[in-house]
Amino acid sequence: MIKACIFDLDGVIVDTARYHFIAWKKLAEELGIDFTEKDNERLKGVSRMRSLDILLELGSLELPQQKKEELAQKKNENYRSYILKMTPDEILPGALDFIRELKNNDLLIALGSASKNAMTILDRLELTPWFDAIIDGTKVSAAKPDPEVFLKGAEALKVDPKNCVVFEDAEAGVEAALRGGMKCVGIGSAQTLGKAHLVVEGLNEMNLNKLNQL
Ligand code: B16
Ligand code: MG
Numbered sequence: 001m002i003k004a005c006i007f008d009l010d011g012v013i014v015d016t017a018r019y020h021f022i023a024w025k026k027l028a029e030e031l032g033i034d035f036t037e038k039d040n041e042r043l044k045g046v047s048r049m050r051s052l053d054i055l056l057e058l059g060s061l062e063l064p065q066q067k068k069e070e071l072a073q074k075k076n077e078n079y080r081s082y083i084l085k086m087t088p089d090e091i092l093p094g095a096l097d098f099i100r101e102l103k104n105n106d107l108l109i110a111l112g113s114a115s116k117n118a119m120t121i122l123d124r125l126e127l128t129p130w131f132d133a134i135i136d137g138t139k140v141s142a143a144k145p146d147p148e149v150f151l152k153g154a155e156a157l158k159v160d161p162k163n164c165v166v167f168e169d170a171e172a173g174v175e176a177a178l179r180g181g182m183k184c185v186g187i188g189s190a191q192t193l194g195k196a197h198l199v200v201e202g203l204n205e206m207n208l209n210k211l212n213q214l
Contacts, residue, residue, distance in 0.1 A: 094204025
């Protein structure tokens with residue numbers, strides 16, 4: 001029986017990937033690295049530092065830790081200049097309706113995101129009050145596919161992992177949910193998210209009926 005839903009943020013509730021892309025692209029240009037939208041796909045669901053490592057690998061650049069921290073901070077400041085301008089119009093289709101349906105039926109909801117900017121984004125989207133628990137990149141030490149972020153979500157909600165469903169757009173996130181003993185709905189293509197119990201294109205395709213059939 002499903003008692004709680006845990007949502008990833010980027011790619012599930014909102015599409016921040018384009019802002020991440022603009023900010024990483026600017027940094028790449030400054031470093032003389034060629035960085036395409038296809039390369040950006042590899043950064044989805046991955047932590048900020050790991051994203052920078054992937055970018056540097058693309059340019060065959062090796063830098064000392066302190067320099068890497070400076071660059072990650074620079075990228076984040078640029079990225080934040082975009083997310084600070086976000087509005088509730090940017091909530092992905094169907095997300096708010098589905099959240100509303102869950103709450104109307106007494107299900108609990110949590111956020112399980114790798115982003116350290118998740119609170120800012122939820123506030124900008126005016127979604128914060130809907131969440132019973134928020135676990136973001138500031139509260140976890142192990143990145144997806146480690147299940148830590150989702151297990152902490154279940155724990156905060158006081159719900160057994162087997163009664164939780166995770167919504168995820170990244171392959172590593174699907175794996176994290178399954179490793180945590182939870183049900184998982186993949187958001188995106190069945191080709192990459194095939195291990196999930198169900199794959200849909202977006203939350204606009206979800207409803208309580210489908211949830212209860214998982
Ligand atoms: P930040 P999610 C992830 O969020 C993004 O998909 C990923 O591209 C980003 O690098 C990561 O958050 C860290 O974000 O730089 O804001 O801490 O999909 O787990 O909600
Ligand atoms: Mg994501």
